[in-house]
Amino acid sequence: MANKETKDKQKVSNWCLISMAxxxxxxxxxxSMLIPVLPILEKRVHITPFQSSLIITSYSLASIFLIPVAxxxxxxxxxxxxxxxxxxxxxxxGLVSAWACWKMASPFWTIIIxxxxxxxxxAGAAPIVMPLVxxxxxxxxxxxxxxxxxxxxxxxxxxxxxxxxSLLAAWFWFLPFFSISIFSAISILMVLFFIKAPKxxxxxxxxxxxxxxxxxxxxxxxxxxxxxxxxxxxxxFILFAVQFYLSQELETKYDLKGIKKGLLLAVxxxxxxxxxxxxxxxxxxxxxxxxxxxYGALVILAVSVAFTSTFKNMYLLLGxxxxxxxxxxxxxxxxxxxxxxxxxKEERGTITSFYSSARxxxxxxxxxxxxxxxxxxxxxxxxxxxxxxxVLVFLVKKFIRVEDESPREPKGKNNKSMTRPEPxxx
Numbered sequence: 466m467a468n469k470e471t472k473d474k475q476k477v478s479n480w481c482l483i484s485m486a487x488x489x490x491x492x493x494x495x496x497s498m499l500i501p502v503l504p505i506l507e508k509r510v511h512i513t514p515f516q517s518s519l520i521i522t523s524y525s526l527a528s529i530f531l532i533p534v535a536x537x538x539x540x541x542x543x544x545x546x547x548x549x550x551x552x553x554x555x556x557x558x559g560l561v562s563a564w565a566c567w568k569m570a571s572p573f574w575t576i577i578i579x580x581x582x583x584x585x586x587x588a589g590a591a592p593i594v595m596p597l598v599x600x601x602x603x604x605x606x607x608x609x610x611x612x613x614x615x616x617x618x619x620x621x622x623x624x625x626x627x628x629x630x631s632l633l634a635a636w637f638w639f640l641p642f643f644s645i646s647i648f649s650a651i652s653i654l655m656v657l658f659f660i661k662a663p664k665x666x667x668x669x670x671x672x673x674x675x676x677x678x679x680x681x682x683x684x685x686x687x688x689x690x691x692x693x694x695x696x697x698x699x700x701x702f703i704l705f706a707v708q709f710y711l712s713q714e715l716e717t718k719y720d721l722k723g724i725k726k727g728l729l730l731a732v733x734x735x736x737x738x739x740x741x742x743x744x745x746x747x748x749x750x751x752x753x754x755x756x757x758x759x760y761g762a763l764v765i766l767a768v769s770v771a772f773t774s775t776f777k778n779m780y781l782l783l784g785x786x787x788x789x790x791x792x793x794x795x796x797x798x799x800x801x802x803x804x805x806x807x808x809x810k811e812e813r814g815t816i817t818s819f820y821s822s823a824r825x826x827x828x829x830x831x832x833x834x835x836x837x838x839x840x841x842x843x844x845x846x847x848x849x850x851x852x853x854x855x856v857l858v859f860l861v862k863k864f865i866r867v868e869d870e871s872p873r874e875p876k877g878k879n880n881k882s883m884t885r886p887e888p889x890x891x
Contacts, residue, residue, distance in 0.1 A: 482611060484655035485594050486618035488548065491648040492591040493622025495555065495583055496524050498630035498641050501727060505638045512573055523577050525829040527584025529822050535589035536818025544597040545662045551589030552653045558582030559646035566639035592821035596813040599805045600663050605750025609802040613745005616798040620738040627727035682812055688864045693804050694823040696857055700796050701827030703770060703850050706835040711786055713839060719779050732783055733790035740794025748802055755799045759861050762795035767854035774847045
């Protein structure tokens with residue numbers, strides 16, 4: 466019996482884990498890998514910088530609005546039944562964009578159609594991995610460790626993106642579009658063969674009952690859930706804003722382009738990746754520790770961001786952004802674990818999908834926000850972001866409470882070892 470349990474755990478911990486981790490890795494590459502290609506695309510397709518930015522924005526916007534739909538479907542029909550068709554749509558979208566670049570004289574709008582398809586597919590792929598982890602791992606410490614690895618694969622994609630995108634574009638400028646389809650095909654095969662999703666033992670709830678339960682969750686748990694959503698959105702917002710700022714500084718002030726620039730952009734993200742991996746391994750379902758990590762991460766983030774725009778030396782700038790990367794690496798897997806481990810399986814896909822949508826909003830808003838700030842002085846924008854991080858510390862302290870801090874409050878069905886805040890006054 467013990468051997469059988471060990472064997473089952475091995476299945477989840479090895480090829481199944483690698484297969485799940487491949488999904489956010491590929492979705493991140495599918496978006497971020499195109500950023501270094503945009504200047505080349507502007508010249509080849511004869512479009513403006515604003516038009517080229519739509520190639521990134523169209524992907525994110527399609528995902529934001531469809532992630533909750535995908536989460537709902539995954540709760541109703543199963544995680545794999547949503548993930549596999551979604552990856553097929555991503556594959557098709559990559560082929561549409563690549564074919565347009567290769568064969569069409571005026572490919573811009575066809576590229577956008579392909580990117581929208583990829584965004585639709587991405588909505589049902591990476592965000593569904595989080596509730597899938599909660600389904601597969603029964604022990605909270607195992608789920609926390611796995612989520613740390615999933616978040617690490619996401620950040621690893623960010624590290625690889627500027628380097629891989631530059632390398633592929635140097636061979637054929639439209640090759641990054643084709644590569645997205647190739648990577649998606651590999652992930653589809655891995656999901657089909659190695660992920661054994663638990664069979665649904667109960668009949669899915671009727672739509673009316675499902676909506677009622679979801680509303681009840683937000684009514685009872687909304688105060689801490691909303692803080693998690695805000696923190697996730699803020700983390701991705703400031704991450705992409707800082708990366709945009711660093712990219713502009715390296716190119717305009719230090720005249721670094723191509724592979725050299727890509728390698729330096731990868732430095733803070735490498736620290737983020739390492740921090741995320743270690744955090745996921747250490748938290749192991751310990752919610753008191755999670756809350757302390759969130760405090761520390763937000764304080765470190767505030768300090769590092771506040772000083773980022775004041776450094777005129779490239780090495781100091783890289784040092785500050787690397788410390789910032791560490792803080793985000795502490796924050797993201799902790800938020801993932803808190804939200805995944807405290808929502809019941811039946812509603813987990815839907816609730817985590819709202820969290821994923823919040824993160825995508827941060828991704829979409831961060832770069833244009835920083836572009837606006839760079840028209841003047843970015844200093845006050847960084848100071849405001851640091852202040853926002855400290856405000857989040859207060860909100861986390863007030864609204865995210867663990868059981869040991871309030872032993873007299875009962876455990877709720879959906880919050881497990883999180884305590885419920887008192888109902889808001891009517």
